[in-house]
Amino acid sequence: MKQTMTPRLWAVLLLTAALFGSSFLFIKLAVESIPPVTLAAGRAALAALAVYLFMRLSGERLPSPGKSWQPIIVLGVLTAIIPYIAIAYGQTHIASSLGGILFATIPVFSVLIAPVFLQEEQLTSSRLFGVAIGFAGVVLAIGPDAFSHLDTQLVGAGVTVLAALSYATGNIYARATGQLKPVVLASGQLIVAAIVLVPLSMIVDFPWTLSPGPSQLVNLIVVALFNTAAPVMLMFWLIRNAGASNASLLAFFMPVASVLLGVFVLSESLSWTTGIGFALIVLGAVLVTGNLRLRRPVQRA
Numbered sequence: 001m002k003q004t005m006t007p008r009l010w011a012v013l014l015l016t017a018a019l020f021g022s023s024f025l026f027i028k029l030a031v032e033s034i035p036p037v038t039l040a041a042g043r044a045a046l047a048a049l050a051v052y053l054f055m056r057l058s059g060e061r062l063p064s065p066g067k068s069w070q071p072i073i074v075l076g077v078l079t080a081i082i083p084y085i086a087i088a089y090g091q092t093h094i095a096s097s098l099g100g101i102l103f104a105t106i107p108v109f110s111v112l113i114a115p116v117f118l119q120e121e122q123l124t125s126s127r128l129f130g131v132a133i134g135f136a137g138v139v140l141a142i143g144p145d146a147f148s149h150l151d152t153q154l155v156g157a158g159v160t161v162l163a164a165l166s167y168a169t170g171n172i173y174a175r176a177t178g179q180l181k182p183v184v185l186a187s188g189q190l191i192v193a194a195i196v197l198v199p200l201s202m203i204v205d206f207p208w209t210l211s212p213g214p215s216q217l218v219n220l221i222v223v224a225l226f227n228t229a230a231p232v233m234l235m236f237w238l239i240r241n242a243g244a245s246n247a248s249l250l251a252f253f254m255p256v257a258s259v260l261l262g263v264f265v266l267s268e269s270l271s272w273t274t275g276i277g278f279a280l281i282v283l284g285a286v287l288v289t290g291n292l293r294l295r296r297p298v299q300r301a
Contacts, residue, residue, distance in 0.1 A: 016234040041201040050230075060183055062187065062191075079167055098274065106168045108285055109169070136284075137281035143274070
């Protein structure tokens with residue numbers, strides 16, 4: 001049974017969505033002088049420390065080495081390593097507002113992936129229609145002209161969509177292998193990401209040769225603590241107190257925050273095609289999550 005959303009729950013949900021959605025703004029600012037892989041490594045390492053401390057304060061522990069680490073490692077790759085690098089790289093080529101808009105495709109990808117892992121999930125007519133609407137929105141949001149030739153915006157948008165696909169796959173995988181508590185999975189996957197990304201950044205970027213300014217370092221800390229660790233912990237609180245179905249509404253509000261911040265803080269402009277594409281992506285997400293169903297007309301005698 002779906003739980004009722006109280007004003008307090010709505011407030012936490014909107015705060016969580018704003019924290020997640022604002023990550024594109026701060027990543028956009030940080031990546032000006034911190035390369036994508038190093039930015040991803042710093043984000044994972046700082047967030048891992050914060051979430052691990054939260055996990056221990058909650059009375060939980062990481063599992064002992066063995067098979068129980070398999071889902072943690074898989075989730076570390078799907079929901080941290082791939083998307084953290086992809087989002088940061090994408091922000092070197094596209095506007096932060098467009099990044100947030102494209103991330104609203106997570107529910108659209110989820111409906112295509114879920115039947116592979118979850119027997120109870122089925123592709124209904126409403127969901128298939130939602131997928132089609134969502135992908136039409138992606139084309140419009142990126143801009144049809146970008147598809148006429150391989151330009152930097154198309155590459156950046158494509159990498160960002162890959163991040164959304166990776167997140168969606170990870171979320172479905174987590175549901176299918178839900179043996180560990182969410183906070184344990186979150187802590188473990190961030191630790192896995194840090195273990196992989198920190199050495200990778202040393203090989204790829206030679207971070208000791210970089211000289212980011214104080215503002216970029218502050219932006220990195222904000223991304224790690226306020227756009228990653230804090231909303232992850234709030235999301236677990238929401239799932240426990242509002243239910244997973246209500247918590248999934250985050251996907252609809254996250255891009256709103258990224259668009260508003262991109263327009264008003266970075267003075268990014270939205271074309272009419274981007275605006276329509278945004279609306280279609282949200283409509284597609286609503287259809288695939290079942291919050292809006294296509295009803296067949298009732299035949300009356």
